[in-house]
Amino acid sequence: MQSIFQILMLILDVLWFFIIAHVIMSWLINFQVLNLHQEFVARIWDMLNRLLEPLYRPIRRILPPMSGIDLAPLVALIAVYALRIILTNNMMAFY
Template structure:
């Protein structure tokens, strides 16, 4: 049962990393450090967007628009962190 907990924590870590990569990549594209005309950047951007847009779209439907700032990644990061805390605090159930 410990392996199930470790797998769940690994998945949460992967989601955390993907969201942070998406945030950093969006900043680099917005400040024109990276260009979407570059094939590698476009492929990575499209791949991350395809993975995260289903999650973000559900959050965006609930959260109001705040002056052009997208709060969906922040909400998902907080949810992932909260889920990680819940799993770690209830780790005794997996033993």
């Protein structure tokens, strides 16, 4: 059972990394440091969007429009961190 706990924590860590990478990449694209006309950048951006859009979509439906500010990644990061806290506090259930 401990291995299930470790796998869940690993999945949450990878998800955390992808969300952070997506946020940083979106900033770099908006400030024109990265260009989506470059094939490598476009592929990574497309991959991150395909992975994270199913996670962001329900959050965006709940959040009100914030005049161009997307708070879905922030809410997703908070949710991932909350899941980590819940799993860590209930770790004894996995032993």
